[in-house]
Amino acid sequence: MKSWMPTTRRTFLRASLAAAAAAHLPVALHAQQGSPIRRVIPSTREEIPIVGLGTWITFNVGDDRVLRDESAAVIAAFFEAGGRLIDSSPMYGSSQPVVGYGLQKLGRPSTLFSAEKVWTSSSAAGPPQIEQSRRFWGVPKFDLLQVHNLLTWKPHLQMLFQMKASGAVRYVGITTSEGRRHDLLEQIMRSEPIDFVQFSYNVVDREAEARLLPLASERGIAVIVNRPFRQGALTDRLKREKVPEWAAELGASSWAQLMLKFILSHPAVTVAIPATTRVDHVRENLSAAAGPMPDPVMRERISAHAKAL
Amino acid sequence: MSEWWTYRPEDFLLFSSRVYWRMFELHNAELWPLQVLTLAAGLIILLIAWRGIGARWLALILAMLWLLVGWSFLWNRYATINWAVAYVAPAFAIEGMLLLMIGSLLDALTFHRRGPARGIGYLILAFALAGYPLLSPLQGRSWASSEVFGIAPDPTVIATLGVMLLSRGRLLPVLWPIPVLWCLLSGMTLLTMGEPQASAPLAAVALAAAVWVGTIIRERGSPSPA
Numbered sequence: 001m002k003s004w005m006p007t008t009r010r011t012f013l014r015a016s017l018a019a020a021a022a023a024h025l026p027v028a029l030h031a032q033q034g035s036p037i038r039r040v041i042p043s044t045r046e047e048i049p050i051v052g053l054g055t056w057i058t059f060n061v062g063d064d065r066v067l068r069d070e071s072a073a074v075i076a077a078f079f080e081a082g083g084r085l086i087d088s089s090p091m092y093g094s095s096q097p098v099v100g101y102g103l104q105k106l107g108r109p110s111t112l113f114s115a116e117k118v119w120t121s122s123s124a125a126g127p128p129q130i131e132q133s134r135r136f137w138g139v140p141k142f143d144l145l146q147v148h149n150l151l152t153w154k155p156h157l158q159m160l161f162q163m164k165a166s167g168a169v170r171y172v173g174i175t176t177s178e179g180r181r182h183d184l185l186e187q188i189m190r191s192e193p194i195d196f197v198q199f200s201y202n203v204v205d206r207e208a209e210a211r212l213l214p215l216a217s218e219r220g221i222a223v224i225v226n227r228p229f230r231q232g233a234l235t236d237r238l239k240r241e242k243v244p245e246w247a248a249e250l251g252a253s254s255w256a257q258l259m260l261k262f263i264l265s266h267p268a269v270t271v272a273i274p275a276t277t278r279v280d281h282v283r284e285n286l287s288a289a290a291g292p293m294p295d296p297v298m299r300e301r302i303s304a305h306a307k308a309l
Numbered sequence: 310m311s312e313w314w315t316y317r318p319e320d321f322l323l324f325s326s327r328v329y330w331r332m333f334e335l336h337n338a339e340l341w342p343l344q345v346l347t348l349a350a351g352l353i354i355l356l357i358a359w360r361g362i363g364a365r366w367l368a369l370i371l372a373m374l375w376l377l378v379g380w381s382f383l384w385n386r387y388a389t390i391n392w393a394v395a396y397v398a399p400a401f402a403i404e405g406m407l408l409l410m411i412g413s414l415l416d417a418l419t420f421h422r423r424g425p426a427r428g429i430g431y432l433i434l435a436f437a438l439a440g441y442p443l444l445s446p447l448q449g450r451s452w453a454s455s456e457v458f459g460i461a462p463d464p465t466v467i468a469t470l471g472v473m474l475l476s477r478g479r480l481l482p483v484l485w486p487i488p489v490l491w492c493l494l495s496g497m498t499l500l501t502m503g504e505p506q507a508s509a510p511l512a513a514v515a516l517a518a519a520v521w522v523g524t525i526i527r528e529r530g531s532p533s534p535a
Contacts, residue, residue: 060324062389064331093323093390231319277325 036082036289039270041171042220043195048113050264051289052085053078053282054226054275060093068101070277075102077279079109081286087198087224087273088137089117089148090129096136104138114139115196115224117175119148123155130163144196146173150181150188157192171195177226179207189215198224201269202234203262203306213268222270228263229256229274234306241309250298251291255306256281260288262302265295318501324390326502330445333461334454336386347374347459351438351468358434358475361420368412371469374459375405382462397494401462404469404487411480418478426474426524433513434471437464444506463510466491470517474524485521489514 036049053075061067075086088095096116103112116133118126130145145163147156153174160172173196176185182199189197189212197216201208202225216223229235238255252258256274263272274285294302337344350370357367379401388394412418422430441464442455458464466488473484492514499507 057323057325060390061328062324062332062386064328064335067328067331091323091392093392 036286037264037293039222041195041222041270043171043222048271049082049084049286049289050269050271051083051260051286052087052113052115052224052271052273053083054273055086055088055095055099056092056226056275057231058275058277059088059095059098061098062094067277068098071098072102072105073279074276074282075099076106077282078286079106079111081283082289083282083286084111085113085115085144085224085271085273087115087117087226088133089119090133091117091119091148096133100136100138108138112139113144114142115144115146115173116142117146117148118156118160119151121152123152123159126152126156126159142169144171144173145169146175146196146198148175150174150176150184153188157188157194161193171222173197173222173224175199175224175226179205182207182212186211186215189219189221194221196222196224196270198226200227200230201225201263201266202228202230203259203303204230204234206303209266213266217268223268225263225269225272228260228272234259238306238309244305246301249292250294252288254284256284257288258302259306260285261294262299264289265293265299318497321393322498322501323392326504328390329502330450330454332386332390333445333456334451336382337453337455337457337460340381340460344457344460347457348438350374351458354468354472355431355434355438358420358430358472364418364420364476365413365416367420367472368408368418371472372405372408372413374465375401375408375469377459378462378465379405382460387462397491400487400491404484407484407487411478411483415480417480418476420476422475422477424524424527426520429516429520430471430474432471433474433517434468436513437468437471441467441509444509448506462491463495466495467510467513470513474517474520489518 036051038047039050040047058074059071061071078086086099088099090096103109114137116130116137118130120126120129130142134140134142145160147153147160157172157174160169163169164172173194174185174188174192175198176182177198177200179200185197185199188194197212199208199212201213205227213223215221235256241255243253243255243258247253247258250258250261252261260272260274263269274281276282276285354367354370357363379398383394383398383401388398438458441461442452442457445455446452456464458468469484469488470492473481473488492510496507496509496511496514499510
């Protein structure tokens, strides 16, 4: 069994910078206490906070005014805590108009980094779907457009590259989730000039560590991690379990923070996108993006502990 | 299209349980007091089936309620959180039109059923009318989110299964597929949500289908009158 060494802010900084240097992936850290750490998008060197906001299920509340206002409060707390990237998809029911509703209530924050997807089996239906999504969000254009779950990926990716060339979108990416079709994803990461890739990675599902994360570092592709809590299943499973005492050394007071820190401390990860319906949870998630991060030994300890429970 | 096989039922569950049950609460509040009328319509259906007179009126009432539920609940409400329902809502319109044509215009349904189908038919119809609204408070949810016959799809469809068990007619088989498919779809959705209520539409359709198939087998096996 590996020995464990206490992780301090200094040792985390040293470990992260060393890991990033080894992976040729710059890591930018905010000096001020409490601000979320930022990572660099390799293709442009733009910095972005490492915790974003997912909208899968949580923002699909239809026309329910009470729940729409709750979602808007989550978006407000997200920006207040320093978050920037919000990710959605046409697949997520009413999530897109609900995001647009929240943004409108906030006066359309200029710090927003909008990440959307194209999700249709028809290549011809891609552009009108993107335009519909843009109207739902109420943004002039998206920062990032991704091909959702590799669906009809070839024609959609070519269309997105053309949009990027014409300035209609800033970044292009592709997504999968829950370990689906990693072989094809790897092939696309090797052959296509994408800026972002999105897949699932968490304390339990660690297949991405073997090939996808190292490949993203090697190819200079930013990584968005979805399902950081396995769609809430991990936090539900662990909510009755006591958070280990050693979590305090990382400034983590909950399992959610500990599991997020595990993901965020991988140097190839650019942003993780937990989804929530609660303001306290979004604040908790953003606070996990600040302070000390686990070193490789501590990461193994977090994963082993969570798996054992 | 090869990509579709990678999806699982959970991937199409786009909403939380909280959003799903609040949807009924909002719908009930918006349509109140229409529930009183739809439940009264349910009692009229029960009465017509019991007396065996006025089958075309029964079919007309049921057809109207299928059209109402398809349009007001599925199309205008449920489809906002579940895009797949936009493709299902027209099936409710089709079933409504079939009921209208077969039961009302052609007057091709009669209510003189005997044997197990009669008892089970009344049981299912009574459960849809009186039992279904109780499921919400029995599971710790508010009365306001109760699913009411003629307003919510599940009790409306299950009541139709009961009516079909009670009825006879050469064109009756045409009316079965859509209610059966809806019960399976609704049951699977609730099952994926981890809701115990999944057993209600699944048990209703399993019981109704078993009794109907048994009735057909028995009728085909019995000697024809001279």
